């Protein structure tokens with residue numbers, strides 16, 4: 001496996017992970033079976049020292065996600081285990097994790113496209129897909145400028161708009177992407193590659209969302225010299241298997257070891 005790590009994995013500590021079997025022990029077991037070298041747990045977190053948490057985020061604080069440390073089995077079957085998080089970025093420089101909290105974790109994933117959280121992450125003033133495209137560009141710049149993210153979770157993926165992905169991404173020009181990814185490359189902020197970017201490879205047909213869209217996005221990131229990491233965004237143990245489809249994506253994009261986030265090589 002070239003895609004031999006998965007650092008975007010949610011356990012039962014994330015409110016949206018409904019699979020009671022989504023425990024570190026079960027994930028590590030499956031990761032070992034798949035031949036993964038590293039697994040990283042990135043539960044949703046909102047640090048209590050930061051005001052503005054939504055009701056959904058409130059119980060998912062640092063203390064909550066750090067209980068994972070007691071859940072990691074002694075024998076990790078040769079798989080390296082990292083404890084990270086997926087926090088939140090909701091505009092105007094506002095991020096759901098403080099630097100002090102970030103220092104307690106191995107890595108920080110920040111999303112800039114939880115656009116399904118309407119009236120919170122996505123302002124209520126957004127009325128068109130074109131505005132959404134431009135919001136994503138703005139948020140990407142802002143999130144990189146924070147200098148707190150190790151990597152961007154599902155970059156530019158407009159959650160809640162699956163059938164409009166092609167159109168929303170087409171609304172962002174190559175130059176805009178190059179400005180974004182040039183900045184990320186300079187800051188060493190890693191670009192996440194997720195299986196869900198490639199519906200055809202997953203055997204799905206989705207009107208308005210084709211594999212070519214993310215091949216374009218990621219090839220621009222590659223051209224700009226960004227680091228990459230792989231992340232399944234699994235919310236159940238079976239979902240990490242999808243990481244294996246990313247070998248062919250990496251090959252197609254010409255991504256090699258030197259392009260991978262150094263800590264994961």
Ligand SMILES: [Zn+2]
Pocket residue numbers: 086111114153154
């Ligand atoms: Zn996310």
Ligand SMILES: [Zn+2]
Pocket residue numbers: 008010086153233
């Ligand atoms: Zn996630």
